[in-house]
Amino acid sequence: MKLVTAVIKPHQLDAVKEALHTLGVAGLTVSEVQGYGRQKGHTEVYRGAEYTVEFLPKIRVEVLTDEIDVEKIVDAVVAAARTGKIGDGKVWVTAVEEVVRVRTGERGLDAL
Amino acid sequence: MKLVTAVIKPHQLDAVKEALHTLGVAGLTVSEVQGYGRQKGHTEVYRGAEYTVEFLPKIRVEVLTDEIDVEKIVDAVVAAARTGKIGDGKVWVTAVEEVVRVRTGERGLDAL
Amino acid sequence: MKLVTAVIKPHQLDAVKEALHTLGVAGLTVSEVQGYGRQKGHTEVYRGAEYTVEFLPKIRVEVLTDEIDVEKIVDAVVAAARTGKIGDGKVWVTAVEEVVRVRTGERGLDAL
Amino acid sequence: MPELDSGATAWILTSAALVLLMTPGLALFYGGMTRSKSVLNMMMMSFGAIGLVSLLWVFYGYSIAFSGDIGGITGDLSAAGLRGMLESGTEGGIPDLLFAGFQLMFAVITVALISGAIADRARFGPWLLFAGLWATLVYFPVAHWVWGGGWIGELGVLDFAGGTAVHINAGAAALALALVLGRRVGWPKDKFKPHNLPMVLLGAALLWFGWFGFNAGSAGAADGAAAVSLINTQVATAAAVLGWIVVEWLRDGKPTTLGAASGAIAGLVGITPACAFLEPLGAIALGLIAGAICALAVGLKYKLKYDDSLDVVAVHMVGGIIGSLLIGFLAIEVLSGEGNAGLLYGGGIKLLGLQAVGVIAVLVYSFVVAYIIGFAIEKTIGFRASTEAEVEGIDNAEHAESAYEFSSTGGGGGAFAAAGIGTSAAPKTEPTEPVSEKVAG
Amino acid sequence: MPELDSGATAWILTSAALVLLMTPGLALFYGGMTRSKSVLNMMMMSFGAIGLVSLLWVFYGYSIAFSGDIGGITGDLSAAGLRGMLESGTEGGIPDLLFAGFQLMFAVITVALISGAIADRARFGPWLLFAGLWATLVYFPVAHWVWGGGWIGELGVLDFAGGTAVHINAGAAALALALVLGRRVGWPKDKFKPHNLPMVLLGAALLWFGWFGFNAGSAGAADGAAAVSLINTQVATAAAVLGWIVVEWLRDGKPTTLGAASGAIAGLVGITPACAFLEPLGAIALGLIAGAICALAVGLKYKLKYDDSLDVVAVHMVGGIIGSLLIGFLAIEVLSGEGNAGLLYGGGIKLLGLQAVGVIAVLVYSFVVAYIIGFAIEKTIGFRASTEAEVEGIDNAEHAESAYEFSSTGGGGGAFAAAGIGTSAAPKTEPTEPVSEKVAG
Amino acid sequence: MPELDSGATAWILTSAALVLLMTPGLALFYGGMTRSKSVLNMMMMSFGAIGLVSLLWVFYGYSIAFSGDIGGITGDLSAAGLRGMLESGTEGGIPDLLFAGFQLMFAVITVALISGAIADRARFGPWLLFAGLWATLVYFPVAHWVWGGGWIGELGVLDFAGGTAVHINAGAAALALALVLGRRVGWPKDKFKPHNLPMVLLGAALLWFGWFGFNAGSAGAADGAAAVSLINTQVATAAAVLGWIVVEWLRDGKPTTLGAASGAIAGLVGITPACAFLEPLGAIALGLIAGAICALAVGLKYKLKYDDSLDVVAVHMVGGIIGSLLIGFLAIEVLSGEGNAGLLYGGGIKLLGLQAVGVIAVLVYSFVVAYIIGFAIEKTIGFRASTEAEVEGIDNAEHAESAYEFSSTGGGGGAFAAAGIGTSAAPKTEPTEPVSEKVAG
Numbered sequence A, B, C: 001m002k003l004v005t006a007v008i009k010p011h012q013l014d015a016v017k018e019a020l021h022t023l024g025v026a027g028l029t030v031s032e033v034q035g036y037g038r039q040k041g042h043t044e045v046y047r048g049a050e051y052t053v054e055f056l057p058k059i060r061v062e063v064l065t066d067e068i069d070v071e072k073i074v075d076a077v078v079a080a081a082r083t084g085k086i087g088d089g090k091v092w093v094t095a096v097e098e099v100v101r102v103r104t105g106e107r108g109l110d111a112l
Numbered sequence D, E, F: 001m002p003e004l005d006s007g008a009t010a011w012i013l014t015s016a017a018l019v020l021l022m023t024p025g026l027a028l029f030y031g032g033m034t035r036s037k038s039v040l041n042m043m044m045m046s047f048g049a050i051g052l053v054s055l056l057w058v059f060y061g062y063s064i065a066f067s068g069d070i071g072g073i074t075g076d077l078s079a080a081g082l083r084g085m086l087e088s089g090t091e092g093g094i095p096d097l098l099f100a101g102f103q104l105m106f107a108v109i110t111v112a113l114i115s116g117a118i119a120d121r122a123r124f125g126p127w128l129l130f131a132g133l134w135a136t137l138v139y140f141p142v143a144h145w146v147w148g149g150g151w152i153g154e155l156g157v158l159d160f161a162g163g164t165a166v167h168i169n170a171g172a173a174a175l176a177l178a179l180v181l182g183r184r185v186g187w188p189k190d191k192f193k194p195h196n197l198p199m200v201l202l203g204a205a206l207l208w209f210g211w212f213g214f215n216a217g218s219a220g221a222a223d224g225a226a227a228v229s230l231i232n233t234q235v236a237t238a239a240a241v242l243g244w245i246v247v248e249w250l251r252d253g254k255p256t257t258l259g260a261a262s263g264a265i266a267g268l269v270g271i272t273p274a275c276a277f278l279e280p281l282g283a284i285a286l287g288l289i290a291g292a293i294c295a296l297a298v299g300l301k302y303k304l305k306y307d308d309s310l311d312v313v314a315v316h317m318v319g320g321i322i323g324s325l326l327i328g329f330l331a332i333e334v335l336s337g338e339g340n341a342g343l344l345y346g347g348g349i350k351l352l353g354l355q356a357v358g359v360i361a362v363l364v365y366s367f368v369v370a371y372i373i374g375f376a377i378e379k380t381i382g383f384r385a386s387t388e389a390e391v392e393g394i395d396n397a398e399h400a401e402s403a404y405e406f407s408s409t410g411g412g413g414g415a416f417a418a419a420g421i422g423t424s425a426a427p428k429t430e431p432t433e434p435v436s437e438k439v440a441g
């Protein structure tokens, strides 16, 4: 099994969710992160001095999936998250050795 | 070494922590996430219109461990996190190639 | 490719960011987590009774990198994050099978 | 018809506005103390009380409390609907209708005070029902007893601004409801930490500010009694802040902001019945005592295992008792009237005895009736929310809302806020027009 | 020169302070309803209005509204700069300069009210320009029409504290601006959930409190009219809270806190023109109607597809119309003056007709002029913020700030706060002295 | 004994309540500007000052300031404990005890103002000690100098409501403490961003509102002087809001809400000594100047490297100096008294000279004594918190609390809040009764 992790722009979450839904992926987990990259943050003023806010808010999306669907999922996420502007984020894939559904104790592919 | 990641219901965190403690696991890292799955969210009303809040708050628990304990840990987490109701979450295991304890620089099993 | 994950003390983030910058790492993703470990939390008083706040705020830093740089990055993070006091945190490395830059669709090393 | 005193009228107009502000102040004070998942429900209990009790006061409350007298027990319905009062006159220099408006605010806040005992677990509809019944069966008659020509006032019990009629009354009802509704899930094992302490302090500040209208406005005029009441209110409250935090400092090692805020309220409660009867040094003594004892009284609920969530009993009931009884020690004849000197000022035990009668009568009556009303509601339509609603947050269960929509990284910057998480994605129904189905729990 | 009445003066001094507080109250009420990325911009529109309109009032606003009269349409500039008023006299027992100060507060809040319609997307500079022009071309003359000796007042239209001059006036302008600026990105598909409901309730409470000065202060004295206004304001508002949440309860299944807060404002708006003319039971009827109808009126914007973001039209325009017209049904001759009985109190249709004339005149004039000013600004310097600024947060785009710097885990403990994230790392320039470059967008 | 004027009494009762509210307003204003880990400590410094200074005022403060006179330097102890004032009389139409209560509020806020300079790093106990000593050695005598029959007032220096006695006094002490306690860890490299700007605005609004009592209440009556003070307070403050944000707009490219709030306070401070002596246009000029100069004065601390954390020096000391000196330019004889015309209104240089004497005397005296007290405390029991406490959050270190318990995803829904994280799990001790050990740091 695989874990697809994506760091995307917050406003693209809806599109990504839709795209995954279309592929039949029913579950996912998201969290708030802050990204630092080529995209530069904005400046804020405080008492006449300017400060650069370097980190920008991003959303991390995690989807557990089987080996077969992983490519489709990556492609779907990349397509849905793209705005073409700097700061669109990254998607990466790692191997998962075991998955358990807590409610039932099912393991492996059944747990997805 | 392995990394056990669990996405659980917030109220089960205490039980999971206890269970891990019993197994002698002294450290863990938790974070706030939002889950989307078969469990449906609730509805909120705003100005007479209903909106579905689709994402539900979950806690992600991460535990670094050695190969030997990993099965026990997974079982303990699954048992402690279970309420039997939909939305109980997932537990998964990934391989870790290296671990370092920052304070001492110890590596591998010593770092756990 | 590799993913280096570090759980560090919040105040060390600046130093870690600088250290990575020096190594030429341009991007990273951070998130808020809570750590539970040997370092004990503080106590708060409520209505005359004391309660232990067990979890302590930590920052999780994630850096995607290639195989070659991974050791340098781990060493740099460990050095920068160290205060020598309990609770300094952990750094670990996992294997990544694929990385995509969302903006361009580039894959693998080009995506870093 | 006595002539209108425009200065007195100006002060009571102001005081009425000040007392109105106390109820939202209370909503903030209480709301900040709950967890973030039940703050709206907490605040709605206050706003609901304002809405309902204001109307009942016009319909018949004022009349029961202040119009006529039947055997010292209750007024009659001669002023129901406040009809005919538009030009009726100016009792003591202020328009009668202004007095009715000023007293309306007292009825509202007294009811709202009770709600702090049942934070996190009371359903809103049953609360409104309770509020209406308790106001009708307890507050209106008790106000008559104390201030409307009823038996307590006639007996000679002193209660300048509401130690018995307001605070003991509400505190006893709070105890009854805490018992009827039972303990919250996890209490007392878990800490129920205030989710927003600056909000608690803000609420306490608005209460303090409004309380000048409550106490000094109870003089009914802009005169020396109002002046004494004002300064005594200030210094007793200041002393109670110190009294409470010193107890914490000695006992726990640190003074807390929750303690400072609670101490302020304890001092305000304590000085309420006594404010026009003491010299400032007496008020300071009263405040120190009220602050320190109420700080200790908070421990009672852990000992006796009732979950008075926001300490209405320890602050309002206990504080009201302290203030009412200390009049018997500290009253000054020139202020409290001939024969009413306190024990420490050369008076006898009689005043203290009278005060005790007033205290006990209101305490017992309010407790018993509140218990019966609450019990009846719980057994019929159900007062307490479901465990699930309580655990997942009563705000959503009762009001289909959640209080805050921040994000971890602050205004404007948070990823979840930007992504619309929590704010949800698509509306279930196109909001072209309000939907008509019921909200699913 | 009539003698100074110190009681009346005391009450109007107090009332002026109360009305000033309403504008920050409004800023909180509105600010809590926006998303956390645009709360500062929302609040700044109110604070900017206080700053600018206060000065214009001194320069020429008071004079246009209240000094002299040219054809019933406008005052003159005889009192420009408020010069010569220092000792001028005491109209009706209070210093003229106090009356000018009291009325200043009305001008400020009326302008600020408009801003709720254009939340999340208005640039601050153009807003100030609009505020100044609208105050000059609409508010000052309309205040003259209604209260300064102009044609509406002379006609016999009753508006005690500002149903036409304040609420319909602001509400119509709000509708115009909502149309000029257009809908927000994502509206109406997305839910624009209030980011801080306790803040909304606090704002509503401060408005309610200050409104006693607004309504009862409009009596100009501490007398029976002030007393009637005060109690009517209270009970109408209480009734409107119930009216609004009952509509929600029946329609949606749950009463919301946003509904309770909105209901309060709807009640306050509704009673404003009528407060001194009704008996309390009439005020309750008015409040129930205003609360229920405004609750339903919120649906209009979804039907008609204009994005009046914080429902200024549904609450102020509709509420103002309801209150102004209901005078024609509910006025009591002994209060509203001979020949001014409402339809339900034995009067004729004439008063209702007059009220309708006042309503329509102000509504049309304000809408048209506001639309023209807004349109001109939008087409020249641009009124609406860029889409990017809107999506990423107008607070940063317009004010280089973000509202909050919390962290997920609360005060003092959050990892991001501790790490200085959001608070940024190093200043771009050494802050040894304020930098002089422009801020990059 | 002059007769009681009920209108004057009504207004001073109201004003006393308004001035009391200023201190919690200040707590919010300052508290919102700190980081979220030190907001409670900031607010507690204000609440502690209310508690302590109120009592000292009764014990001997009032007497030193206003009872008797010893060589123009200090009062005596003839009114210690406020004994014998219950019936003493009615100076100028209001009860003496009311005057004492009104002035009490001034003593409280003056002390509280100082605390903004030492945000994030002051221990609470030593702060209370400082507050008591500074009130005793500085505020009480200086109030005597200016208002109690002492040498500054006798000299002919004009200070209507406290430019010297309150603002310069507190500002100079703030500078002294900032120097004694030293810079915060990370200052000036790191940005110390306000954690809650809506809270800052709320605090500024409550200060503004309360300031009408402060300034117009200083008239001691409900008369023309009060009316002038009220409108001047409003328009000077409005002008200062514009003055400050225009400086920002020109210099930084954007107007900020922190600037608007700070500008309001600068304007209020500036107009305080002058409010009853100017015409409204003069007040506007004063406000514009105060707003603009204070905005620039904030840069001083970066130049001179002292960490006046929340800009007490730039706003209160500088603003107080501006206001006090501008009287010498803008005073109008008909208001300020014969021979007291300002330079621009045909007066001579003498008034300006006198004003400068008053400014310098208070500035030097307060700075020197505050420095000595602060230094003595730092060297004995220690004033500044440990670096660890400062970095990890002084709220927990000093008060064993944290301000907020939200969660990233909003009220009721957050995972950490639901899991009880931050709220902790099990109590260390079973809370069956309050524990007695000391809290571990």
Ligand SMILES: Nc1ncnc2c1ncn2[C@@H]1O[C@H](COP(=O)(O)OP(=O)(O)O)[C@@H](O)[C@H]1O
Residues within 6 Å of the ligand: A007, A034, A035, A036, A037, A038, A039, A040, A056, A058, A085, A086, A087, A088, A089, A090, C026, C027, C028, C029, C030, C062, C063, C064, C065, C101, C102, C103, C112
């Ligand atoms: N090496 C990396 N490791 C982890 N996260 C990264 C890395 N590089 C970029 N990111 C994440 O991706 C986001 C977008 O990166 P950025 O360089 O700004 O844009 P782009 O990928 O479009 O060039 C960053 O905000 C950060 O969260």
Ligand SMILES: Nc1ncnc2c1ncn2[C@@H]1O[C@H](COP(=O)(O)OP(=O)(O)O)[C@@H](O)[C@H]1O
Residues within 6 Å of the ligand: A026, A027, A028, A029, A030, A062, A063, A064, A065, A101, A102, A103, A112, B007, B034, B035, B036, B037, B038, B039, B040, B056, B058, B085, B086, B087, B088, B089, B090
């Ligand atoms: N494919 C998935 N990838 C990542 N997280 C998932 C996935 N499926 C479910 N989850 C997480 O598990 C939680 C519970 O899933 P849900 O389908 O609601 O319950 P259950 O596992 O009991 O059927 C979700 O809220 C989500 O956080």
Ligand SMILES: Nc1ncnc2c1ncn2[C@@H]1O[C@H](COP(=O)(O)OP(=O)(O)O)[C@@H](O)[C@H]1O
Residues within 6 Å of the ligand: B026, B027, B028, B029, B030, B062, B063, B064, B065, B101, B102, B103, B112, C007, C034, C035, C036, C037, C038, C039, C040, C056, C058, C085, C086, C087, C088, C089, C090
């Ligand atoms: N087994 C583990 N799995 C995951 N995270 C851990 C583990 N052990 C420690 N951590 C993380 O590292 C942080 C520091 O650990 P701690 O034991 O307090 O200090 P140290 O590593 O210096 O001995 C913890 O707060 C926690 O976030």
